Amino acid sequence: xxxxxxxxxxxxxxxxxxxxxxxxxxxxxxxxxxxxxxxxxxxxxxxxxxxxxxxxxxxxxxxxxxxxxxxxxxxxxxxxxxxxxxxxxxxxxxxxxxxxxxxxxxxxxxxxxxxxxxxxxxxxxxxxxxxxxxxxxxxxxxxxxxxxxxxxxxxxxxxxxxxxxxxxxxxxxxxxxxxxxxxxxxxxxxxxxxxx
Amino acid sequence: xxxxxxxxxxxxxxxxxxxxxxxxxxxxxxxxxxxxxxxxxxxxxxxxxxxxxxxxxxxxxxxxxxxxxxxxxxxxxxxxxxxxxxxxxxxxxxxxxxxxxxxxxxxxxxxxxxxxxxxxxxxxxxxxxxxxxxxxxxxxxxxxxxxxxxxxxxxxxxxxxxxxxxxxxxxxxxxxxxxxxxxxxxxxxxxxxxxxxxxxxxxxxxxxxxxxxxxxxxxxxxxxxxxxxxxxxxxxxxxxxxxxxxxxxxxxxxxxxxxxxxxxxxxxxxxxxxxxxxxxxxxxxxxxxxxxxxxxxxxxxxxxxxxxxxxxxxxxxxxxxxxxxxxxxxxxxxxxxxxxxxxxxxxxxxxxxxxxxxxxxxxxxxxxxxxxxxxxxxxxxxxxxxxxxxxxxxxxxxxxxxxxxxxxxxxxxxxxxxxxxxxxxxxxxxxxxxxxxxxxxxxxxxxxxxxxxxxxxxxxxxx
Numbered sequence: 024x025x026x027x028x029x030x031x032x033x034x035x036x037x038x039x040x041x042x043x044x045x046x047x048x049x050x051x052x053x054x055x056x057x058x059x060x061x062x063x064x065x066x067x068x069x070x071x072x073x074x075x076x077x078x079x080x081x082x083x084x085x086x087x088x089x090x091x092x093x094x095x096x097x098x099x100x101x102x103x104x105x106x107x108x109x110x111x112x113x114x115x116x117x118x119x120x121x122x123x124x125x126x127x128x129x130x131x132x133x134x135x136x137x138x139x140x141x142x143x144x145x146x147x148x149x150x151x152x153x154x155x156x157x158x159x160x161x162x163x164x165x166x167x168x169x170x171x172x173x174x175x176x177x178x179x180x181x182x183x184x185x186x187x188x189x190x191x192x193x194x195x196x197x198x199x200x201x202x203x204x205x206x207x208x209x210x211x212x213x214x215x216x217x218x219x
Numbered sequence: 220x221x222x223x224x225x226x227x228x229x230x231x232x233x234x235x236x237x238x239x240x241x242x243x244x245x246x247x248x249x250x251x252x253x254x255x256x257x258x259x260x261x262x263x264x265x266x267x268x269x270x271x272x273x274x275x276x277x278x279x280x281x282x283x284x285x286x287x288x289x290x291x292x293x294x295x296x297x298x299x300x301x302x303x304x305x306x307x308x309x310x311x312x313x314x315x316x317x318x319x320x321x322x323x324x325x326x327x328x329x330x331x332x333x334x335x336x337x338x339x340x341x342x343x344x345x346x347x348x349x350x351x352x353x354x355x356x357x358x359x360x361x362x363x364x365x366x367x368x369x370x371x372x373x374x375x376x377x378x379x380x381x382x383x384x385x386x387x388x389x390x391x392x393x394x395x396x397x398x399x400x401x402x403x404x405x406x407x408x409x410x411x412x413x414x415x416x417x418x419x420x421x422x423x424x425x426x427x428x429x430x431x432x433x434x435x436x437x438x439x440x441x442x443x444x445x446x447x448x449x450x451x452x453x454x455x456x457x458x459x460x461x462x463x464x465x466x467x468x469x470x471x472x473x474x475x476x477x478x479x480x481x482x483x484x485x486x487x488x489x490x491x492x493x494x495x496x497x498x499x500x501x502x503x504x505x506x507x508x509x510x511x512x513x514x515x516x517x518x519x520x521x522x523x524x525x526x527x528x529x530x531x532x533x534x535x536x537x538x539x540x541x542x543x544x545x546x547x548x549x550x551x552x553x554x555x556x557x558x559x560x561x562x563x564x565x566x567x568x569x570x571x572x573x574x575x576x577x578x579x580x581x582x583x584x585x586x587x588x589x590x591x592x593x594x595x596x597x598x599x600x601x602x603x604x605x606x607x608x609x610x611x612x613x614x615x616x617x618x619x620x621x622x623x624x625x626x627x628x629x630x631x632x633x634x635x636x637x638x639x640x641x642x643x644x645x646x647x648x649x650x651x652x653x654x655x656x657x658x659x660x661x662x663x664x665x666x667x668x669x670x671x672x673x674x675x676x677x678x679x680x681x682x
Binding site: 038039040041043045046049050051053054055056057058068096097098101102103104105106107109124125126127128131132135136185186187188189190197198199201202203205206208209212213216 | 237240243244246257258260261264265269271285300301304349350351366367368369372376378379380383385415416419420447449451515517533536627645647648650653654
C-alpha cells in the first residue's frame, strides 16, 4: 500500500449528504476483475447526463475545482460494502476525504487503500465549504503524524485516527502483513476452540 | 463461562478474540466466509501476487449471484463482462480448491439466502462476506457483517480480521403487529425513525415481542436492512424457532451432537443486567404498511402519511429525482414495475405470501411483475407447492435465482424515469438501473401494487 504522510492541496466540494457507494461507483461498473480503471466511472451518473454527455453542473466537471482532497456532506460512503468505491476515488486521484461523518465499511475500505478519511465537526465542515466557496484555490494541508488538518486562513483541526491504522498508513503496511505474521496465534486459537 | 453481565454481542465477540493489537484493535477469528463473483476477484489476484493460498477452505463457500441472468441459466451468460466475472470465480474456486455453488448447482442462490438454508449460518458464530447485507445472518444470533475486498483477501488467507469493537445498541419492538404489517414494514419503520446513518458505529441487537414473534424468514428481513441505518450488523438472540429451523439442515450435525450444540445455542442471550451504549424502544402497534418516497431507505413513511417537508438540498434533490413533492400521498401513484426478490424478501415465506394474495387476481396490464426467488431451493419449493402456476395465472413472471433487479448488474433493470415498487433494500439513485425510481415496500404491498398498477394500501384488501 502507498504511504500517506503529509499533503497540501486544493479541495473539491461535494456538500450532498448521505452519498452512497452506488453513487460513487454504480453497480454496472463493478464488473472488473482488477483494481484499476475505476476512476473513469467515479460518480458516473452525476458526471454524465447520458452515455457521452457530461453534466457541466457537476463539480468534477467544473475546472474551477481540483485537488487531491474531497470534502463531502455527512454520512459519506453509506450503503454497499463495495471497495470499488475506494478504488475509484483513489484512481481518480483523491487521497483525503473530509466529512463530518463516514459510514463504517467505507471508512475501513478507504484506510485499506491509502485514502485517509478525516472526520471533522459539523461546524468545521461548514467552515471548510465556505472557504472553498470564497476561493476555490484555497489550499489545505494534512499532517498525519501530528493528526492536523489546517491552512493559512485560520483553519486548525486536530483529527482522530485509529492508532493501528495510522501506523499502517505511515509505513504503507497492509492488515494482511500483520495477520500473516500472526499465524501462530491464529493456529493456537483454533486449537483452543477445538478443545472447548 | 460468562460471569459479568454481558450482551449477546459481547459474548460472541470475546470468544473470537485471537489477540490484542497495539493501539486498541483486536484480531478476530472468522468462522465462516461466503464469497461471490463481484467482490472476490481482486482478493484472489492479491493472493496470487503474494504467493499464498486459502488458509481454511472448509470454512469458505462460494456462489454466483450478483451478476447472473435470471433467464436461461443453462445457457452461457450473454453479457461479456458478467460472464468474465462469473468465469473468474469458477477458475479461482478451482485453483484455490474452494467449494462453489455456481450456476446450474442445485444449491445456487443469493449468498444470504443459501447460508441459512444450508445451515452454515448458526448461532454464536462470526460470519463475513464481501457484501453489506451479510447482516442478514445475524437473525440466527451471530456476529455477521459485510466487508471490503481487502478484508476478503485477509479472511481467505488467515481466517481473521483486525477490527475495532463496535458500540452496542438494542432496538426493542414490543406489541402486536396490525394486519397487513410484515417484518419488512418493521424494518422500513425503524429505518425511517432512526435515519440512514442513525446506527453507524453500532452493532444492533433486535429484541421485544414483535421481533421474537417473527418467523426466521421475518427475522432475516429485519437483520438484512440493519446496514441501511449504518449499523455494522444486526442480531437476534436464538430461541426454539432458531433451533427448529436449523434442525436437519445439511451443515447442521445430528443426534447427540445436535443436542450439545443446541444447548450451547440456548446460552446465547443478553444477560438481564447487561447494558448497551444506546437503547431505543418502539411500539409495534404504531407500525403500518410502509413505503419509501426518496432516495435512501431512511426516507420512508406510512402509506397513510404524506411526503414530509425537508429543508436540506439533499432532500430536495431526492424528491426531484423521484419526481414527487412534499405534501403528496403515494397512494394512487402509478408504477410500471414490480420486483419481488433480493436478499431481503425472496424466501419461500415471501413467495407464499405473494401467491396467497394474488391467487385468483390478475396483474395490471401496465405493469411488469417479476418474481426472483432467492435460491434454487426456494425456486424448486415454490414449484413443488404450485406457486409457479398461481404466479403465471396472475401474470407474474417467475425467474431463476439471483440478485437481479435489486442492483441491476444483470439484464433485469428498470428503465430511466420509470417507477418500480420493490421488495429489495435500497432505493438509491440508479440502483435498479440508470435513472430508475425505486419505492421500497413489503411483498404484500408490492403484490397489491402489481394488481392495481398503482400504489395502494394493502389494508383495504384485508377488511
